[in-house]
Amino acid sequence: MPEVPTSWEPDIARITVIGAGTMGAQIAMQAALCGFQTDLIDIKEEQLGQAQSSLAKLMDRDVEKGRRSQQTVDAAWQRLHLSTDRASAVSRTDFVIEAAVEDLPVKKQLFAELDELAPVHAILSTNSSNIVSSRIAEATARPDRVCNMHFFNPALIMKCVEVVPHTGTSEETLEKTAALAEALGKDPVRLRKEVPGFVANRLLNAIRKEALSLYNQGVAGFEDIDTAARTALRHPMGPFELMDLVGIDVAYLIRMAEYEQTGDPESLPDPAIRELYEAGRYGRKSGRGWYTYES
Numbered sequence: 001m002p003e004v005p006t007s008w009e010p011d012i013a014r015i016t017v018i019g020a021g022t023m024g025a026q027i028a029m030q031a032a033l034c035g036f037q038t039d040l041i042d043i044k045e046e047q048l049g050q051a052q053s054s055l056a057k058l059m060d061r062d063v064e065k066g067r068r069s070q071q072t073v074d075a076a077w078q079r080l081h082l083s084t085d086r087a088s089a090v091s092r093t094d095f096v097i098e099a100a101v102e103d104l105p106v107k108k109q110l111f112a113e114l115d116e117l118a119p120v121h122a123i124l125s126t127n128s129s130n131i132v133s134s135r136i137a138e139a140t141a142r143p144d145r146v147c148n149m150h151f152f153n154p155a156l157i158m159k160c161v162e163v164v165p166h167t168g169t170s171e172e173t174l175e176k177t178a179a180l181a182e183a184l185g186k187d188p189v190r191l192r193k194e195v196p197g198f199v200a201n202r203l204l205n206a207i208r209k210e211a212l213s214l215y216n217q218g219v220a221g222f223e224d225i226d227t228a229a230r231t232a233l234r235h236p237m238g239p240f241e242l243m244d245l246v247g248i249d250v251a252y253l254i255r256m257a258e259y260e261q262t263g264d265p266e267s268l269p270d271p272a273i274r275e276l277y278e279a280g281r282y283g284r285k286s287g288r289g290w291y292t293y294e295s
């Protein structure tokens, strides 16, 4: 695990992560582990408490298993500041990673406020999976310093970070964002232009779409399609198992969000996904999705 990277030019020293949910908490911990002074901000005090206790469990487990030293973890906690005081954190930040709720009006409002508060040089990035930054940049007076910086769940572990410009994002912003991803121990994937779903989720969607098509045509059962993906393609799990893990509700809502952006009926959720969603079969989290789970 990288500490402060030796090649790092320290013009980004302070990072602010907005939203202490599933993604924001782990992104902020990763930043602190990698040597950055990090503010993790949420509007809800109890969310910060939850983030702190779930991160503490993860860090304790990593220390127990010898994946990190206690000293590294202690130093990271010293650098991580959890707070609801957005204004003071953002006023001294060099780089914002917004990981708040996936809602365009909320993000637009948030970016307008961040733009008012942040120093002129600061880059404002969004971790959104579905909202491209051109839709948010217009709310700021610094569209050249706005882009998507898209992490994957769980952010402490997954190496991929997609760096996505809109047409007005400057080269310097992209370079700094990709360099920051590397300094966070990640492998940046640089997109040259915006496209809904970016790269990784589009690859995933293509496999999922083909798997659903084979299933809907009655070519094979979903269990056998999963077996083929695992045993022939060496995927760690099949597309149906993965849908259950991520959540059928998430798969459904992502397609609906894409449909809202594209207006293309091709973007709509597959009827089999809609059926599971409407039946409340959300996958592992609800005990039943494609598969049935014991607990």
Ligand SMILES: NC(=O)c1ccc[n+]([C@@H]2O[C@H](COP(=O)([O-])OP(=O)(O)OC[C@H]3O[C@@H](n4cnc5c(N)ncnc54)[C@H](O)[C@@H]3O)[C@@H](O)[C@H]2O)c1
Pocket: 018, 019, 020, 021, 022, 023, 024, 041, 042, 043, 044, 047, 098, 099, 100, 101, 102, 103, 106, 110, 127, 128, 129, 130, 150, 151, 152, 153
């Ligand atoms: N969950 C994933 O697998 C995943 C993966 C990649 C990207 N994303 C993206 O990351 C973002 C966050 O997703 P998540 O799953 O962590 O969501 P989440 O619901 O777990 O967390 C969102 C957090 O944002 C907080 N919040 C809402 N409005 C806020 C505001 N104005 N200021 C500060 N905090 C605010 C909420 O209190 C909540 O704690 C979304 O844009 C999503 O598209 C999610």
